[in-house]
Amino acid sequence: MGTSLLEGIIESGSYSADKIIVSDIKLDNDKLEGKYQGIKMTTDNKEAVKGVDVVLLAVKPQVMAAVLDNIKNSLANKLLITIAAGLSLASYQKTVPDSCRIIRVMPNTPSLVKEGISAFTASENASKEDLKQVKSLLKGVGEIVEVKEELMDAVTGLSGSGPAYIYMVIEALADGGVLMGLPRELSQKLAAQTVLGAARMVIETGQHPGELKDMVTSPGGTTIRAVEVLEEKGLRGSMIQAVKAAAERSKELNN
Ligand SMILES: NC(=O)C1=CN([C@@H]2O[C@H](COP(=O)(O)OP(=O)(O)OC[C@H]3O[C@@H](n4cnc5c(N)ncnc54)[C@H](O)[C@@H]3O)[C@@H](O)[C@H]2O)C=CC1
Ligand SMILES: O=C(O)[C@@H]1CCC=N1
Structure with missing residues (x-):
């Protein structure tokens, strides 16, 4: 799903490749680096999040706790976007600094061809600017709707899966x-x-x-x-x- 979003976001012009760092423990470097000039690749999550304003997490819910624990000290004042199914905003807030704003998104794979639909819900400390940013990031890959957090599981069962x-x-x-x-x-x-x-x-x-x-x-x-x-x-x-x-x-x- 991360790759679908990444490619959709770059190809729709929402973000240029040279502003993006991809971190994955199993990197297919040649493929993405060959395709998108200027994109940076790493296997070190901690390094990847250090100097950036926005962190998008696209790992499985089952490994999220370990990933968050590893990067939490670099998340102060950042916008954290997560696409993991199921995990509530509160489950992140237990680990990340209070100043970290969180937006939970449920996208779907047709994002790759810019025909996706993403639903999102934001933590209370998220600003209007954060919402604008996530909308502009995701609108390049399809439709985007804001929903109350209690509807995210239903969204996942319908448009996510x-x-x-x-x-x-x-x-x-x-x-x-x-x-x-x-x-x-x-x-x-x-x-x-x-x-x-x-x-x-x-x-x-x-x-x-x-x-x-x-x-x-x-x-x-x-x-x-x-x-x-x-x-x-x-x-x-x-x-x-x-x-x-x-x-x-x-x-x-x-x-
Ligand atoms: N597949 C789908 O249609 C959708 C998936 N999602 C969510 O997206 C997330 C990813 O799901 P998929 O793309 O299906 O899984 P996937 O297994 O295809 O991708 C997960 C990626 O995370 C990497 N990874 C694993 N552990 C890591 C770590 N510690 N640090 C850095 N990278 C690590 C893996 O190498 C892999 O490339 C899940 O949370 C899922 O709930 C949300 C909407 C739709
Ligand atoms: O199967 C899954 O768990 C993920 C979440 C939504 C679509 N795929």
Whole structure:
């Protein structure tokens, strides 16, 4: 996820590569350094955060405590942005200096192609400038919305993890096309563009998805036969339960 954000941020022009230091214990130096002139790479988190104004943490929730403990002495007066699922603002505040402002963000991987959506929530000591900064950083990679912290687990279950559910839908649609005789490549193209087009219809017309579904569904036609199958097999119930399961897992990660 860190790489998706990094590449989206640089390519959208939100930040130039020569202002960024990437720290990762497993660095793929050649790849990023070759691609983005001036970007600095290190495996030393402590070194990386020393002279900067903004620190963005993109490690797994399970290693966050160790990473924070290692860098906490360099976080005074800095803006800390974290994209870790589940971890509350309070869980960081236990470790970082009081003067450190924290913004918790839940992005998603389509940020890589500037079609992401990120939700964020900020600590009380975050300034208007901090909010502006995070918005300008993330707006280059897609939509951005501010939410109350108690909604972050639900956001994680929906838009954070959601791209995976939709990739499964696209893969399954393509399999269906292949089953009915379409070549794989054509089938995948038809599937992906259908998902993209349907999403655009919801966003651009503002119509209820049920109403848009009805527009496709001719009486006695092909679509209603498929809708009957999807209802029998529990597509909508499965999606609702999937979002719930992921949101509950997000909550568990804070324990
Ligand atoms: N993958 C996704 O779609 C999303 C992930 N997130 C959050 O992003 C974070 C990263 O998740 P992924 O990108 O999926 O995991 P990942 O395993 O692909 O990336 C984590 C990176 O952290 C590095 N790393 C591990 N320990 C480190 C340490 N001590 N110091 C410096 N670097 C270290 C790893 O080498 C790796 O490159 C998680 O907190 C996750 O909850 C948030 C939204 C979406
Ligand atoms: O699977 C995960 O835990 C991360 C958080 C949201 C998307 N991926």
